[in-house]
Amino acid sequence: MIYASPKGGVMNARSDHGVRRGRKFDQVLEGARKVFLRDGFERASVDEIARVAGVSKATIYAYFPDKQLMFLEVARCECHRQTEEAEAMVGGEVPVRVALTIAAERIAAFQMSDFGQRMFRIVVGEGERFPGLGREFYDFGPGLIHERLVHHLASYVEQGVLKIDDLHLAADQFAQLCKAGIQEKLLFGMAEKLTPEDVHRSVHGAVDMFLARYGTGA
Amino acid sequence: MIYASPKGGVMNARSDHGVRRGRKFDQVLEGARKVFLRDGFERASVDEIARVAGVSKATIYAYFPDKQLMFLEVARCECHRQTEEAEAMVGGEVPVRVALTIAAERIAAFQMSDFGQRMFRIVVGEGERFPGLGREFYDFGPGLIHERLVHHLASYVEQGVLKIDDLHLAADQFAQLCKAGIQEKLLFGMAEKLTPEDVHRSVHGAVDMFLARYGTGA
DNA sequence: TCCGATATGAACTGATAAGTTCATTTCAAG
DNA sequence: CTTGAAATGAACTTATCAGTTCATATCGGA
Numbered sequence: 001m002i003y004a005s006p007k008g009g010v011m012n013a014r015s016d017h018g019v020r021r022g023r024k025f026d027q028v029l030e031g032a033r034k035v036f037l038r039d040g041f042e043r044a045s046v047d048e049i050a051r052v053a054g055v056s057k058a059t060i061y062a063y064f065p066d067k068q069l070m071f072l073e074v075a076r077c078e079c080h081r082q083t084e085e086a087e088a089m090v091g092g093e094v095p096v097r098v099a100l101t102i103a104a105e106r107i108a109a110f111q112m113s114d115f116g117q118r119m120f121r122i123v124v125g126e127g128e129r130f131p132g133l134g135r136e137f138y139d140f141g142p143g144l145i146h147e148r149l150v151h152h153l154a155s156y157v158e159q160g161v162l163k164i165d166d167l168h169l170a171a172d173q174f175a176q177l178c179k180a181g182i183q184e185k186l187l188f189g190m191a192e193k194l195t196p197e198d199v200h201r202s203v204h205g206a207v208d209m210f211l212a213r214y215g216t217g218a
Numbered sequence: 219m220i221y222a223s224p225k226g227g228v229m230n231a232r233s234d235h236g237v238r239r240g241r242k243f244d245q246v247l248e249g250a251r252k253v254f255l256r257d258g259f260e261r262a263s264v265d266e267i268a269r270v271a272g273v274s275k276a277t278i279y280a281y282f283p284d285k286q287l288m289f290l291e292v293a294r295c296e297c298h299r300q301t302e303e304a305e306a307m308v309g310g311e312v313p314v315r316v317a318l319t320i321a322a323e324r325i326a327a328f329q330m331s332d333f334g335q336r337m338f339r340i341v342v343g344e345g346e347r348f349p350g351l352g353r354e355f356y357d358f359g360p361g362l363i364h365e366r367l368v369h370h371l372a373s374y375v376e377q378g379v380l381k382i383d384d385l386h387l388a389a390d391q392f393a394q395l396c397k398a399g400i401q402e403k404l405l406f407g408m409a410e411k412l413t414p415e416d417v418h419r420s421v422h423g424a425v426d427m428f429l430a431r432y433g434t435g436a
Numbered sequence: 437t438c439c440g441a442t443a444t445g446a447a448c449t450g451a452t453a454a455g456t457t458c459a460t461t462t463c464a465a466g
Numbered sequence: 467c468t469t470g471a472a473a474t475g476a477a478c479t480t481a482t483c484a485g486t487t488c489a490t491a492t493c494g495g496a
Contacts, residue, residue, distance in 0.1 A: 040343070045483060058445075062442080132407075135406060168399075172399045173399075175398075179394055180394045181390045187342050190352065190353055190356060213431060240472060241463080241471095241473075263452080275454095279456080437496100441492105441494090444489100444492085446489105449486075451482105455480090455481105457479100463471090464471095464472100465471105466469090
């Protein structure tokens with residue numbers, strides 16, 4: 001099994017969360033990621049994680065004090081990773097409609113992705129019992145999108161093509177609109193895969209509605 | 219403990235889901251409801267349910283073949299019960315804006331309720347492992363609202379005060395808009411209680427946006 | 437090549453929980 | 467009051483799983 005060696009080669013640094021590092025750290029994290037995303041927190045067993053990671057259970061407990069902290073670490077890493085992948089966002093100089101359409105497509109795509117869906121299920125399902133988990137997920141997922149959106153909307157308002165009083169509400173509304181007709185079907189298992197037409201419909205429906213409300217026609 | 223006796227007085231009928239009934243059926247269901255809603259499916263223990271229901275474990279297993287079916291039965295009952303409570307909906311002869319505002323307030327209220335939140339967490343969290351659970355929840359919760367909404371929107375379209383091509387999309391969009399600024403805060407534990415002002419802002423934001431897009435001004 | 441840090445695995449503890457069993461008791465209908 | 471269905475409770479089986487322990491093996495850097 002090929003795995004990246006820990007950055008810097010330092011073997012026994014402690015992370016800021018009570019988590020030790022070492023040679024096989026990445027391997028463990030990867031195994032944990034797979035199993036937690038597949039089975040959820042409660043149903044995932046540490047023995048299974050060890051098996052999938054190709055590592056002994058003792059090694060796992062050398063890194064993490066317990067299962068909860070291991071899970072939190074995985075969640076944290078996944079959120080950060082996912083965020084980095086979505087770095088590229090609508091550039092500066094495109095028409096509003098185009099920018100909104102691109103943004104809507106990203107939002108819809110994320111939520112339809114296997115990762116997006118499973119992570120959402122876990123965070124929502126276990127959220128009440130993991131203080132801070134929901135917050136962590138939000139800050140490095142939806143919250144980040146939200147901030148970007150507010151920022152871009154503001155610049156369009158300055159240009160005079162949008163008129164928005166409450167930028168934060170507008171951004172939330174837009175994000176919500178992108179999920180119309182998608183989120184429920186997926187979350188409640190009423191459709192395995194959505195057709196590109198379904199997505200197209202939601203995306204354009206969101207953009208049309210948003211512009212009808214906040215567009216100046218300029 | 220006071221409990222309603224089984225309807226009809228028939229003691230040993232089998233329901234359509236492999237579930238037997240009997241003297242203490244309602245008591246068991248009530249205990250299960252409490253514990254499942256409090257702890258979720260995985261963390262709820264049958265012994266605890268027996269304790270809370272004031273019933274012996276053997277009795278529980280006389281009714282339900284296993285924990286899963288017991289949970290499904292509880293979920294079913296809860297959804298139906300909840301639906302019945304929300305029967306009253308916007309009447310016929312009020313202006314669109316008023317009707318939409320009332321509807322938005324209900325949607326927001328349901329999702330902020332303790333029951334709405336916990337049930338959503340469980341259904342989303344366990345949904346992948348309970349075939350049919352998501353569907354059941356949808357059909358007797360959000361799906362019902364959806365149908366009502368479509369129906370009412372159609373009548374306003376006929377009156378000429380709304381202009382809507384895709385009624386189902388419009389209904390989904392409206393429902394989504396009502397959650398803007400509420401759902402994420404609650405689900406991700408970023409606010410214990412939302413102020414009435416927050417709700418007011420979301421509700422009116424939803425109505426304003428919906429009318430901007432679909433209103434004819436008539 | 438040598439050394440100290442790291443990993444191993446396999447057995448072990450302790451706890452919890454699902455589901456079963458059965459002799460005994462309660463209850464309600466007739 | 468009688469009777470049979472329903473309920474009891476407490477012990478029991480079986481299984482799973484988190485977390486520990488330790489003697490041994492491996493690995494990478496110097």
